[in-house]
Amino acid sequence: xxxxxxxxxxxxxxxxxxxxxxxxxxxxxxxxxxxxxxxxxxxxxxxxxxxxxxxxxxxxxxxxxxxxxxxxxxxxxxxxxxxxxxxxxxxxxxxxxxxxxxxxxxxxxxxxxxxxxxxxxxxxxxxxxxxxxxxxxxxxxxxxxxxxxxxxxxxxxxxxxxxxxxxxxxxxxxxxxxxxxxxxxxxxxxxxxxxxxxxxxxxxxxxxxxxxxxxxxxxxxxxxxxxxxxxxxxxxxxxxxxxxxxxxxxxxxxxxxxxxxxxxxxxxxxxxxxxxxxxxxxxxxxxxxxxxxxxxxxxxxxxxxxxxxxxxxxxxxxxxxxxxxxxxxxxxxxxxxxxxxxxxxxxxxxxxxxxxxxxxxxxxxxxxxxxxxxxxxxxx
Numbered sequence: 234x235x236x237x238x239x240x241x242x243x244x245x246x247x248x249x250x251x252x253x254x255x256x257x258x259x260x261x262x263x264x265x266x267x268x269x270x271x272x273x274x275x276x277x278x279x280x281x282x283x284x285x286x287x288x289x290x291x292x293x294x295x296x297x298x299x300x301x302x303x304x305x306x307x308x309x310x311x312x313x314x315x316x317x318x319x320x321x322x323x324x325x326x327x328x329x330x331x332x333x334x335x336x337x338x339x340x341x342x343x344x345x346x347x348x349x350x351x352x353x354x355x356x357x358x359x360x361x362x363x364x365x366x367x368x369x370x371x372x373x374x375x376x377x378x379x380x381x382x383x384x385x386x387x388x389x390x391x392x393x394x395x396x397x398x399x400x401x402x403x404x405x406x407x408x409x410x411x412x413x414x415x416x417x418x419x420x421x422x423x424x425x426x427x428x429x430x431x432x433x434x435x436x437x438x439x440x441x442x443x444x445x446x447x448x449x450x451x452x453x454x455x456x457x458x459x460x461x462x463x464x465x466x467x468x469x470x471x472x473x474x475x476x477x478x479x480x481x482x483x484x485x486x487x488x489x490x491x492x493x494x495x496x497x498x499x500x501x502x503x504x505x506x507x508x509x510x511x512x513x514x515x516x517x518x519x520x521x522x523x524x525x526x527x528x529x530x531x532x533x534x535x536x537x538x539x540x541x542x543x544x545x546x547x548x549x550x551x552x553x554x555x556x557x558x559x560x561x562x563x564x565x566x567x568x569x570x571x572x573x574x575x576x577x578x579x580x581x582x583x584x585x586x587x588x589x590x591x592x593x594x595x596x597x598x599x600x601x602x603x604x605x606x607x608x609x610x611x612x613x
């Protein structure tokens with residue numbers, strides 16, 4: 234009887250995996266000059282249509298977003314965060330908080346308790362070590378440290394700002410978890426899957442752009458020798474130095490983007506596995522879509538016009554829908570830096586970063602029950 238039961242289960246799983254996930258869509262296009270036709274108003278109606286209240290009633294809720302930093306200004310506008318927080322409160326949640334790695338970085342962009350209407354806290358608590366260890370077992374990624382503030386909530390809402398990304402190909406819901414809910418130790422292991430950093434000193438002009446761009450003080454300078462060196466203890470392998478070097482003197486050795494994509498998918502799956510599917514909700518904001526991540530701590534012009542907001546219960550579906558809506562033919566003049574041209578690739582982000590942005594999503598389907606198949610339902 235056991236083999237028959239296993240066979241029946243496999244058939245059911247295959248049938249379930251062929252389903253299409255419903256993704257709600259609020260278009261940024263303004264049809265008429267009325268407040269209720271604007272994107273925040275549509276977002277409010279979207280949350281009501283999603284039956285978010287049924288998810289959050291009498292539960293503790295964590296909203297994960299990316300605050301950005303420095304003088305960056307193209308993160309998610311606080312108005313949208315406040316609309317979400319208010320909807321969670323009105324739904325009868327026991328408590329709600331907005332979380333990111335370093336809460337103080339959000340102050341300059343208006344992410345405060347007074348503006349958002351709820352506590353704004355670090356993913357890793359006041360001590361910075363509020364984490365859970367989760368075994369991963371993929372190459373050098375032996376384990377991942379996961380945010381305690383996120384794991385211990387009843388309902389997790391992933392509020393992601395979609396944009397390009399030099400390492401991941403793009404940043405959305407998946408990156409907001411795999412990179413956003415882990416401390417530097419785990420981010421370093423993830424980035425290291427791509428390969429190691431090396432410098433060609435014959436090309437280095439000691440302009441120190443890499444030194445100034447490094448967010449982790451992992452580059453040391455020697456003014457006497459006119460040389461820079463890497464302090465790998467601090468290095469997160471974010472590749473800011475690689476991307477900013479005008480002479481291409483810094484490169485990644487033995488590039489393994491496929492391994493990196495595997496690692497990102499595995500960490501994301503490990504975190505999502507802590508929750509029942511009905512206690513997860515994903516929101517992707519497609520406004521101010523720039524070529525690089527908000528962690529660069531400055532902003533560049535938008536690549537394409539604002540598209541809108543997506544929401545749903547399936548992470549692979551919402552990520553795929555987001556990418557599908559961002560089209561190379563809609564590239565805005567000035568969206569790329571001067572003298573920067575598009576390369577080869579099927580997607581706009583691939584033409585910019587030479588990495589397939591769909592790859593992480595493909596791998597996630599191997600480790601977590603989700604689907605790339607979706608149908609959009611527009612919320613007017």
